[in-house]
Amino acid sequence: MPARRDLANAIRILAMDAVQQATCGHPGMPMGMADIAEVLFNDHLKMNPGNPDWADRDRFLLSNGHGSMLQYAALHLAGYDLSIDDLRDFRQLHSKTPGHPENFMTPGVETTTGPLGQGLANAVGMALAEAALGARFNHDDARIVDHRTWCFVGDGCLMEGISHEACSLAGTLGLGKLVVFYDDNGISIDGETEGWFTDDSASRFEAYGWQVIRNVDGHDAEEIKTAIDTAKKETRKPTLICCKTVIGWGSPNMQGTAGAHGAALGDDEIAAARAEIGWKDTTRFAVPDDIYAGWNKREAGAAAEKAWQGAFADYEQKHPQDAAEFKRRLAGEMPQNWSALCRQFIEKTQSDGKRTATRKASKAAIGAYAAALPELLGGSADLSGSNGTDFDGHRAITALDYSGNYVYYGVREFGMTAITNGLSLHGGFTPFGATFLTFSDYARNAVRMAALMRSRNILVYTHDSIGLGEDGPTHQAVEHVASLRLIPNLHVWRPGDDVETAVAWQAAIERANGPTALVLSRQDMDHQTRDADQIAAIAQGGYVLREPEGEAQALVIGTGSELELAVAAAERLNAEGIGVRVVSMPCLEVFNAQSAAYRESVLPAGITARVAVEAGVSDSWYRFVGAAGQVIGVDDFGMSAPAEQVYEAFGVTANAVVEALKSQVRG
Numbered sequence: 233m234p235a236r237r238d239l240a241n242a243i244r245i246l247a248m249d250a251v252q253q254a255t256c257g258h259p260g261m262p263m264g265m266a267d268i269a270e271v272l273f274n275d276h277l278k279m280n281p282g283n284p285d286w287a288d289r290d291r292f293l294l295s296n297g298h299g300s301m302l303q304y305a306a307l308h309l310a311g312y313d314l315s316i317d318d319l320r321d322f323r324q325l326h327s328k329t330p331g332h333p334e335n336f337m338t339p340g341v342e343t344t345t346g347p348l349g350q351g352l353a354n355a356v357g358m359a360l361a362e363a364a365l366g367a368r369f370n371h372d373d374a375r376i377v378d379h380r381t382w383c384f385v386g387d388g389c390l391m392e393g394i395s396h397e398a399c400s401l402a403g404t405l406g407l408g409k410l411v412v413f414y415d416d417n418g419i420s421i422d423g424e425t426e427g428w429f430t431d432d433s434a435s436r437f438e439a440y441g442w443q444v445i446r447n448v449d450g451h452d453a454e455e456i457k458t459a460i461d462t463a464k465k466e467t468r469k470p471t472l473i474c475c476k477t478v479i480g481w482g483s484p485n486m487q488g489t490a491g492a493h494g495a496a497l498g499d500d501e502i503a504a505a506r507a508e509i510g511w512k513d514t515t516r517f518a519v520p521d522d523i524y525a526g527w528n529k530r531e532a533g534a535a536a537e538k539a540w541q542g543a544f545a546d547y548e549q550k551h552p553q554d555a556a557e558f559k560r561r562l563a564g565e566m567p568q569n570w571s572a573l574c575r576q577f578i579e580k581t582q583s584d585g586k587r588t589a590t591r592k593a594s595k596a597a598i599g600a601y602a603a604a605l606p607e608l609l610g611g612s613a614d615l616s617g618s619n620g621t622d623f624d625g626h627r628a629i630t631a632l633d634y635s636g637n638y639v640y641y642g643v644r645e646f647g648m649t650a651i652t653n654g655l656s657l658h659g660g661f662t663p664f665g666a667t668f669l670t671f672s673d674y675a676r677n678a679v680r681m682a683a684l685m686r687s688r689n690i691l692v693y694t695h696d697s698i699g700l701g702e703d704g705p706t707h708q709a710v711e712h713v714a715s716l717r718l719i720p721n722l723h724v725w726r727p728g729d730d731v732e733t734a735v736a737w738q739a740a741i742e743r744a745n746g747p748t749a750l751v752l753s754r755q756d757m758d759h760q761t762r763d764a765d766q767i768a769a770i771a772q773g774g775y776v777l778r779e780p781e782g783e784a785q786a787l788v789i790g791t792g793s794e795l796e797l798a799v800a801a802a803e804r805l806n807a808e809g810i811g812v813r814v815v816s817m818p819c820l821e822v823f824n825a826q827s828a829a830y831r832e833s834v835l836p837a838g839i840t841a842r843v844a845v846e847a848g849v850s851d852s853w854y855r856f857v858g859a860a861g862q863v864i865g866v867d868d869f870g871m872s873a874p875a876e877q878v879y880e881a882f883g884v885t886a887n888a889v890v891e892a893l894k895s896q897v898r899g
Contacts, residue, residue: 234526236453240270241509242309242523244482247301248505249516250322250329252496257323257331260479260492261299264450265384265415268475271456272413273306273529276464278379280533281311284339287562288540290379291342291358291658295351296386296415297332298494304329307340309519309527314339316517335657335685343657344685347677349392350650352412355383356402357654357663359410359470360629360639364609365660367634369558374547376540376558380409380464387425390414390433394678397647402470403441406631410470411463415450417479423490434474443471450475468631482509561607561660564688564744573604574738582731582767585759590752590792591694593730595620597737598664602626602637605662605741609655610692611639612666613648619666619694620752645671649678649691656687662741666692668700669709669751672716682747683721689747690740696726697847698866698882699755699793701875708870708878714849716749717820725819726751726846728795729759732818735770739822751792755875758796760816773822774834778802780811786841786893787813789856794845794884801889810897813839820852841896847884862892 243266251257273279278290294303301322308314314328321327328338332346342358345351359381366377389395402410414433418425434444443466449455456475463471480492483505497505506514513520548555560567567573577600581593602608602625616622627636641648645667652663672679672693682689698708716724725736725748733752740748760777769775774789778799786805790798795816802812815834817823823831835842835856842861844853850865857863866882879885 234522236270237267239274239523239526240266241482241511242519242527243269243302243305244509245506245511245519246305246308246319246517248497248502250301250304250319252499252502253320253516254323255496257301257496258298258494259301259497260419260494261296261386261415262302262305263481263483263487263492264417264477264479265299265302265413266481267451267453268384268413268456268477269302269306271453271460272382273310274527275457276460277382278536279310279340279529280537281307281340281530282534283537284312286537286540287659288377288379291355291381293343293351293355293358293381293383294333294345295349295355295383295389297345297351300329300331300333303333303341304338307338309524311528311530311533312340320517343654344681347681348386348388349390349394350678350681352383352385352389353394353398353647353650353678354654354657355381355410355412356398356407357651358658359402359407360405360651361655361658361661362409363407363634364629368606369554371551373550374543376544376547380411383410383412384415385412386415387417387420387429390431391429394646394650397644398651399437399442400440401641401644401647401651403437404631405629406441406468407470408467411460412470412472414472414474415477416474417477419479419488419490419493421490421493434472437472441469443469445471445473448473448475450477451481484508564659566742567604570604574601577601578731578734578738578767581734582762585730587756587758588730589754589756590727590730590733591618591620591754593733594692594694594737594750594752595623596730597734599623599625601737601741606637607661608664608741609637609639609661610664610666611641611648613641613645613671614643615667616640618668619692621664621666621692641665645674646678649675649682652689653678653682653685653687656689657685662688662690664690664692666694668695668707669693669712670695670707672709672712679716679722679747679749680719683719686721686746688744691747691749692752693749694752695754696751697753697793698870698878698884699753699847699875700870701878702872704872705869709848710866710868710870711849713751713846714852717852721746723748723819723821724751725749726792727818728790728792728816729757731760731762731767732770732816735767736818739771739819753793755793757793758799760795760799770816770818771822772826772830773819773824774815774817776813776834777816778814780806780813782811784811784813784839786810786843786897787815787835787839788889788893789815789817789842789844789853791817791846794847797845797884797886797889800886801893804886804890805893810894812893817856841893843889843892843896845884845889847879847882860896862896864888864892
């Protein structure tokens with residue numbers, strides 16, 4: 233059996249060679265954390281390289297994702313479907329080894345990382361998912377959910393504010409199966425961190441309620457092993473293992489310097505490093521057979537999963553209903569009665585319709601759907617009552633009881649969103665998190681990551697516009713909806729009444745390949761009458777809500793709280809003999825994905841007199857109204873006053889819609 237240091241050196245060699253071949257990348261972290269990774273992967277990580285999606289595998293996350301070659305090298309050596317040619321293609325077009333880990337590109341990569349600190353927050357979400365899933369499905373005679381979450385972080389991750397948000401909550405929730413390795417090398421891109429990062433990180437985590445193991449030599453396998461054994465014995469607290477390391481370890485002229493952080497070492501330095509660490513083969517990407525044999529986990533991983541499958545077969549015999557439910561949730565499938573339940577709730581909402589705020593309609597929808605969907609796990613960033621997420625039947629998750637379905641996230645918008653990404657990626661849950669729309673800015677990069685990773689995450693944003701009123705421009709979200717619509721693969725729903733809200737929630741829950749933002753009003757809105765065909769058409773993102781008795785000479789597009797303005801304006805113009813079609817468009821992204829024929833049926837090219845109205849910046853709408861049309865919006869910050877006065881001040885009124893349409897129709 234090769235020495236442990238030789239096994240770790242294989243990571244160093246592959247990282248140096250891959251970065252050199254790509255002429256860019258980050259060799260320093262993989263070389264500095266190689267010994268830690270070797271001990272973790274070879275002695276502790278529960279995995280099956282032959283099935284990276286095994287439900288009860290340990291989750292490993294690389295929050296300091298710039299060091300991606302550490303993860304790629306370890307996965308390759310352990311026997312995942314990641315060949316040496318894939319490592320040669322590091323950072324190349326369409327390769328399985330992109331510059332930063334991407335969960336949908338590389339087998340064995342659990343989450344997409346790179347923006348520092350977010351992988352750590354994802355890890356909190358995954359550890360929370362394990363705890364909550366275990367509380368639901370484990371029995372005294374069977375533990376089918378029993379795995380750990382491991383995460384590597386660097387100085388940069390702990391400098392980022394999200395590390396405070398996520399780790400503070402992890403300590404409060406007592407996530408004992410979360411173990412984080414801190415790569416304390418004192419170096420970031422700008423040099424030695426003592427000039428800008430002198431925190432006592434160990435004490436900080438102890439204050440969060442973590443177990444902290446200090447001053448571990450990150451290049452001593454026995455110290456690392458002892459620290460991990462200690463971490464695994466603690467069941468009520470997450471653990472931070474503080475590892476003192478040297479960035480670029482093994483590079484005689486670059487180790488310990490910022491120069492090793494983010495650039496290829498160069499052929500001469502790589503040759504010197506090979507000599508320094510005693511790696512005899514000078515061929516690039518060459519790894520001896522005995523090193524591969526020392527790393528390979530395919531046989532052991534298959535045996536571990538086979539044992540679990542046997543335990544699960546016994547579980548199916550003893551607890552057949554729980555077993556079927558577990559498989560359904562892990563597969564992301566809807567319950568058998570799901571469509572019927574949604575249809576009944578939506579039809580009842582239409583028939584019982586009343587003037588109400590869409591945040592209140594959202595609360596009713598969550599309560600109705602959660603009753604049939606136990607995997608719906610929600611929370612709010614200290615605004616539960618205001619957001620309407622404290623639905624009937626919600627029950628808090630605590631450190632003493634993980635069986636609930638609700639997380640009180642506290643004022644942690646960024647952390648909440650990244651944690652819900654982790655919950656989604658783990659599997660078994662459809663998570664949602666809520667705050668005011670204006671505070672989506674705090675969470676924006678985690679929203680972007682949700683879209684990039686295609687995570688099934690629901691983002692509930694209330695108090696969506698100048699309708700917020702007296703709280704004023706700091707809280708009135710005017711640019712946020714348009715900004716969210718710019719994010720690829722994010723569906724942004726801004727429903728116009730209680731029925732559209734119920735449909736939007738169904739669409740968000742059923743969407744399997746990306747996140748959805750639900751943008752909801754503080755103020756009450758008119759309930760709209762519809763027939764069955766119109767109810768069905770809501771799911772297409774845009775549809776015809778009102779038609780004039782005669783020919784339509786103009787059309788108005790409304791969304792959210794401005795839909796009622798569009799309807800009121802159309803009614804006045806129709807009474808004056810100007811036929812106006814009203815189009816409700818609660819989700820632009822879904823509407824744009826419909827066939828050209830459907831889009832033309834809703835927005836006929838022959839109707840050129842058009843107005844779109846939305847209490848936000850106007851940019852989103854010009855593609856729909858054309859060169860001759862108008863957009864009535866708010867292209868400035870809001871103001872503090874009662875909502876009706878603010879709408880009047882900005883000219884977002886039915887009168888404004890009427891005058892805009894008249895001017896186009898009459899020329």
